[in-house]
Amino acid sequence: MCGRYSIVIDEKKLREQFGRQLQLPVEGLPTNYNVAPTQKGLVITGKEPDQLNLFRWGLVPFWAKDLKIGARMINARSEGIEDKPSFRKPIRERRCLVLADSFYEWQRHKGGKTPMRIMPTDGSLLVMAGIWESWRPKDDPESPVHTFSIITGAPNAEMSPVHNRMPMLLGNEQTQSNWLDPDLPLDDVLGLLKTPPDGSLEYYPVSAAVGNVRNNGPELHERV
Secondary structure, three states, X not given: OOOEEEEOOOHHHHHHHHOOOOEOOOOOOOOEEEEOOOOEEEEEEOOOOOEOEEEEEOOOOOOOOOHHHHHHOOEEEOOOHXXXXXXXXXXXXXXXXXEXXXXXXEEEEOOXXXXXEEEEOOOOOEEEEEEEEEEOOOOOOOOOXXXXXXXXXXXXXXOOOOOOOEEOEXXXXXXXXHHHOOOOOHHHHHHOOXXXXXXXXXXXXXXXXXXXXXXXOHHHHOOO
């Protein structure tokens, strides 16, 4: 799974990777060393491929009674995603790119577990496959809440010793463009959800402080 990640993104690097025409959120680029469920994450949707948006992490189906369900739906398993009631419509119609510089995962060992910070070996930004949804509160249907989930699958060689799941990454511009294409057939969409190549990620241990959402600062990126 993916339960925490970080958004520490330089605008110059962002535009080099995604193009100068990319529009930033009206709030500007956030800096968050410890993105937790229900907080805002940076996404690019197929509906607005040149616009960066801030959506709530934890997908809330349009039919849900309230937002609480989102805290349990931060991840969507790639296996059988096309048949799950909460995900079958978004995977067909509402796909997105979820941007980050790194994500955290806890490696279990004798005596406990240690958080690891994981990132691309080439220094690029992480682009995770996601799906999104709009939920409209009954008391204010004109103010929809946009939410998203990160799709996970089998780990590659680097991640296997850390955890048995990992985010599905969309590693190049063509793959990202295809993911956002609303006309791409479902079989082709599912074919994009592949375990990242071995050797594409690196990681190192960080402070256990990352486990507390109240902690949020550059010290969480420091190797321990």
